[in-house]
Amino acid sequence: MIELEGVEKSFGRARVLHGVSMSVARGEVVCIIGPSGSGKSTLLRCINGLESCDGGVITFEGRRVDSKSPGIREVRTEVGMVFQRFHLFPHRTALENVMEGPLYVKREPRAEAARSARSLLAQVGLAGKEQAFPRELSGGEQQRVAIARSLAMKPKAMLFDEPTSALDPELVGEVLAVMKDLANGGMTMVVVTHEMGFAKEVADRVLFLDGGAILEEGPARRILEAPGEERTRDFLSRVTHPI
Amino acid sequence: MEAPIASFVSFFADARRFLPLLLQGAEITILLTAGSLVLSTVLGLFWALARVSQVPGLTQASKAVVNVLRGIPILVQLFYIYFVLPDLGLRLSAFHAGLIGLGIAYSAYQAENFRAGIEAVDPGQIEAAQSLGMTRGLILRRVVLPQAFRIALPPYGNTMIMLLKDSSQASVITVAELTQQGRLIASSTFENTSVFTLVALLYLTMSLPLILLTGRLERRFGRK
Numbered sequence: 001m002i003e004l005e006g007v008e009k010s011f012g013r014a015r016v017l018h019g020v021s022m023s024v025a026r027g028e029v030v031c032i033i034g035p036s037g038s039g040k041s042t043l044l045r046c047i048n049g050l051e052s053c054d055g056g057v058i059t060f061e062g063r064r065v066d067s068k069s070p071g072i073r074e075v076r077t078e079v080g081m082v083f084q085r086f087h088l089f090p091h092r093t094a095l096e097n098v099m100e101g102p103l104y105v106k107r108e109p110r111a112e113a114a115r116s117a118r119s120l121l122a123q124v125g126l127a128g129k130e131q132a133f134p135r136e137l138s139g140g141e142q143q144r145v146a147i148a149r150s151l152a153m154k155p156k157a158m159l160f161d162e163p164t165s166a167l168d169p170e171l172v173g174e175v176l177a178v179m180k181d182l183a184n185g186g187m188t189m190v191v192v193t194h195e196m197g198f199a200k201e202v203a204d205r206v207l208f209l210d211g212g213a214i215l216e217e218g219p220a221r222r223i224l225e226a227p228g229e230e231r232t233r234d235f236l237s238r239v240t241h242p243i
Numbered sequence: 244m245e246a247p248i249a250s251f252v253s254f255f256a257d258a259r260r261f262l263p264l265l266l267q268g269a270e271i272t273i274l275l276t277a278g279s280l281v282l283s284t285v286l287g288l289f290w291a292l293a294r295v296s297q298v299p300g301l302t303q304a305s306k307a308v309v310n311v312l313r314g315i316p317i318l319v320q321l322f323y324i325y326f327v328l329p330d331l332g333l334r335l336s337a338f339h340a341g342l343i344g345l346g347i348a349y350s351a352y353q354a355e356n357f358r359a360g361i362e363a364v365d366p367g368q369i370e371a372a373q374s375l376g377m378t379r380g381l382i383l384r385r386v387v388l389p390q391a392f393r394i395a396l397p398p399y400g401n402t403m404i405m406l407l408k409d410s411s412q413a414s415v416i417t418v419a420e421l422t423q424q425g426r427l428i429a430s431s432t433f434e435n436t437s438v439f440t441l442v443a444l445l446y447l448t449m450s451l452p453l454i455l456l457t458g459r460l461e462r463r464f465g466r467k
Contacts, residue, residue, distance in 0.1 A: 077376035087371035101375040
């Protein structure tokens with residue numbers, strides 16, 4: 001479904017990605033782990049064209065992802081994205097945030113958009129918060145609204161960019177639970193995360209990114225419990241035992 | 244030197260005599276301010292959008308225009324429109340020249356104010372909107388501008404007050420607005436104290452509603 005072939009990306013003189021190739025099948029959940037600065041977020045942002053890659057090819061269902069082509073909008077309507085810092089529209093209520101895409105991008109009738117937005121908010125455990133503004137919600141609630149906002153576009157795949165990294169620890173679980181539900185529902189997901197427990201339990205496959213290249217990849221349990229590479233072992237031990 | 248009571252009484256006599264003419268001037272001042280406010284808002288918004296458009300050439304052009312306008316005194320711009328344009332074949336009435344001159348001069352300040360509002364919108368929200376498949380126009384209309392206006396509103400109120408007062412500069416190109424009327428009456432009656440006190444009070448009367456409005460806007464939309 002998502003194919004990356006030799007993707008290269010530099011910011012000025014810093015080479016962030018060199019030659020990343022990967023593929024994600026329909027219904028698969030792939031977690032990308034790795035040290036900070038390894039290019040995880042950049043890789044994810046290339047998949048829906050928020051960053052343009054300097055070399056290589058990215059395709060989504062056979063269509064070329066190119067941030068400069070007009071076709072990028074169609075890809076973006078089919079690939080949802082959830083950000084570390086939520087990025088809700090602060091001047092709109094939770095319900096309006098979720099309705100925004102269907103109403104203005106897909107031009108659905110208002111009543112229909114409102115109905116499905118309400119059911120999505122209920123699905124992420126936020127029934128009753130429809131009229132709340134983002135500033136009135138906790139971080140975990142805001143992130144769940146952001147997930148609902150992406151789901152409202154009925155995407156074929158979802159990208160998550162460290163969705164729990166900006167949350168207080170006690171709020172992480174509620175967001176991961178929503179993501180786990182999604183995964184169980186068969187959603188194709190690419191998740192950049194430091195939540196190894198989530199990766200182990202939910203991911204089909206884990207990619208370890210280091211220095212802008214995939215150092216190691218494989219079934220989640222094997223990578224997380226018995227990594228083949230020294231760098232991966234080192235990283236995992238520092239994440240699980242910070243002190 | 245008259246006794247204070249006597250001068251007080253004579254002030255009211257002068258006021259009755261001069262107010263009708265001064266109020267005519269005040270009416271022109273209000274029309275001039277309102278007209279140039281609309282023009283400066285529309286032009287300023289255009290400059291600001293051009294500035295953030297990321298269209299090569301347009302950004303630089305808008306920046307240059309704003310800097311030129313900010314760098315030339317309003318008086319000189321008014322002289323230019325009223326005295327130089329006729330030489331180029333464009334003859335405007337004093338009122339229209341004043342309205343257009345003030346509108347253009349103020350568009351630079353409006354542009355900077357709007358640009359500050361636009362640039363204060365978190366870029367992450369723009370990415371979120373992009374990732375929903377929104378077009379640039381839609382992002383501008385639904386995400387950026389509604390927030391930019393809230394941020395730009397309190398300084399906008401301030402600009403209105405400044406524009407009201409700066410409309411007095413149109414007197415130098417013979418627009419019969421409040422300051423000009425006052426000057427004409429004063430020079431023919433020599434009642435300088437009465438006339439300019441009345442002029443000052445009339446400006447204050449017109450500013451006060453704007454000052455109150457600005458205060459309300461700041462409380463409503465100011466940073467929380």
